[in-house]
Amino acid sequence: MRRPRESYDVAVIGAGIIGCATAYYLASRGLSVAVFDRSYITSGATGRCPGGIRQQWSTEDHVRLAMKSVEIYKNLDQELGVETGYRQGGYLILAKTEREVKDFERNMRMQRSLGLPVRWLEPGEIREIVPELDVEGIGALGAAWNPTDGYADPFKVTFGYARAAERLGAEIFTFTGVERVIVEDGQARGVKTSRGVVRAEWVVNAAGAWSRLVAETAGVSLPNKPYRHEILVTEPVKPFLRPMVISFHDNVYFRQSSRGGIIGGWGDPNEKPGYNFESSPRFLITMARLLAKYIPPLRGVRVVRQWAGLYDVTPDARQITGPVRGVEGFIQVNGFSGHGFMMGPATAHLVAQFIAGEPLDLPLEPFSPDRFERGAFEGETAVVG
Numbered sequence: 201m202r203r204p205r206e207s208y209d210v211a212v213i214g215a216g217i218i219g220c221a222t223a224y225y226l227a228s229r230g231l232s233v234a235v236f237d238r239s240y241i242t243s244g245a246t247g248r249c250p251g252g253i254r255q256q257w258s259t260e261d262h263v264r265l266a267m268k269s270v271e272i273y274k275n276l277d278q279e280l281g282v283e284t285g286y287r288q289g290g291y292l293i294l295a296k297t298e299r300e301v302k303d304f305e306r307n308m309r310m311q312r313s314l315g316l317p318v319r320w321l322e323p324g325e326i327r328e329i330v331p332e333l334d335v336e337g338i339g340a341l342g343a344a345w346n347p348t349d350g351y352a353d354p355f356k357v358t359f360g361y362a363r364a365a366e367r368l369g370a371e372i373f374t375f376t377g378v379e380r381v382i383v384e385d386g387q388a389r390g391v392k393t394s395r396g397v398v399r400a401e402w403v404v405n406a407a408g409a410w411s412r413l414v415a416e417t418a419g420v421s422l423p424n425k426p427y428r429h430e431i432l433v434t435e436p437v438k439p440f441l442r443p444m445v446i447s448f449h450d451n452v453y454f455r456q457s458s459r460g461g462i463i464g465g466w467g468d469p470n471e472k473p474g475y476n477f478e479s480s481p482r483f484l485i486t487m488a489r490l491l492a493k494y495i496p497p498l499r500g501v502r503v504v505r506q507w508a509g510l511y512d513v514t515p516d517a518r519q520i521t522g523p524v525r526g527v528e529g530f531i532q533v534n535g536f537s538g539h540g541f542m543m544g545p546a547t548a549h550l551v552a553q554f555i556a557g558e559p560l561d562l563p564l565e566p567f568s569p570d571r572f573e574r575g576a577f578e579g580e581t582a583v584v585g
């Protein structure tokens with residue numbers, strides 16, 4: 201069994217999109233990197249998500265970050281030498297109440313001011329984009345439409361980053377748990393893993409929904425809570441749906457995969473925090489009914505699989521990124537709720553810039569871990585919770 205070296209510049213905990221992308225950007229800067237995952241690459245939320253990439257957010261920092269990720273996604277196949285399945289099919293975000301219409305108008309003004317080509321669609325225009333959508337039946341008053349949103353394959357993207365990082369010298373140790381972060385004199389010095397102690401100048405906590413537990417081993421308290429989020433896929437049907445369709449009001453989203461199946465999720469408002477991976481009949485029934493209501497021709501189409509993953513949720517539904525007070529060199533990159541796949545590439549790039557001491561493309565302060573203590577945060581509202 202391969203053993204880690206005694207020391208690296210950076211130890212990364214977690215081999216989801218965040219850990220693997222961070223390893224890649226660090227290794228491409230000449231830093232020595234070891235990634236540890238107690239399971240396999242993509243075993244966490246990354247391998248359970250449908251890969252949606254949206255830039256329509258209610259807070260400016262999120263829009264900027266998502267736009268930066270899209271710049272990266274556009275060239276990622278070439279950069280990593282893989283076919284990531286990245287497509288810009290657009291996101292159609294349906295408004296079902298007057299309140300939503302007003303909120304969307306405000307958000308769209310802000311998004312356009314940042315250069316996003318988002319526009320309002322009247323019901324008739326929605327039908328032009330998705331003729332099968334029962335716009336009247338679901339009571340849609342209109343929709344926010346951004347044609348440059350899209351999706352990619354989470355497995356291909358994450359393994360693409362992982363293999364490219366390895367080609368640059370990074371080492372990825374799967375089935376290697378991190379038992380604790382080693383802290384000496386207020387400085388992170390490495391990690392104690394199931395394969396022994398590894399020294400490192402920097403420790404990156406990219407453990408997704410388990411990040412809070414990892415942080416605790418260094419005496420750092422994070423406010424993140426894990427919430428189950430369920431999802432399903434149907435048997436393949438003839439291609440008809442290019443965009444991701446979302447309703448915040450119904451807490452639902454769905455798109456058509458490249459194999460033809462409709463893949464989508466519904467957020468149960470009664471979900472309690474916890475490490476729950478069970479698949480529930482309640483989700484199956486609610487989601488199937490929603491799909492049949494939104495797209496009546498889908499009635500009778502069979503569901504072939506349902507599964508569950510965890511959202512790593514912070515009090516403002518915005519990620520935690522950056523150093524923590526009290527433990528130098530311990531960098532948090534977690535708390536991504538339902539948007540770590542889309543924010544991942546840009547965030548990982550920023551973290552690598554930060555560790556390498558380079559000027560940052562975007563500021564990290566809005567995502568600073570200590571914003572909760574300061575009470576200085578603005579909640580993201582454009583979410584499927």
Ligand SMILES: Cc1cc2nc3c(=O)[nH]c(=O)nc-3n(C[C@H](O)[C@H](O)[C@H](O)COP(=O)(O)OP(=O)(O)OC[C@H]3O[C@@H](n4cnc5c(N)ncnc54)[C@H](O)[C@@H]3O)c2cc1C
Pocket residue numbers: 213214215216217218219236237238239240241242243244245246247248249250251252253376377378379406407408409410411414429430431465508509510511533534536537538539540541542543
């Ligand atoms: C159903 C669902 C739908 C989603 N839809 C979208 C979407 O459309 N678009 C989007 O952008 N995001 C979406 N998300 C969110 C997205 O999947 C996550 O935000 C993202 O994958 C988080 O990546 P990560 O690398 O931080 O965490 P993860 O992928 O969870 O990786 C964390 C890794 O850390 C490892 N780990 C944990 N503890 C330890 C330890 N002590 N030692 C070693 N390793 C450890 C785990 O094994 C795991 O592999 C969705 C999530 C779910 C569940």
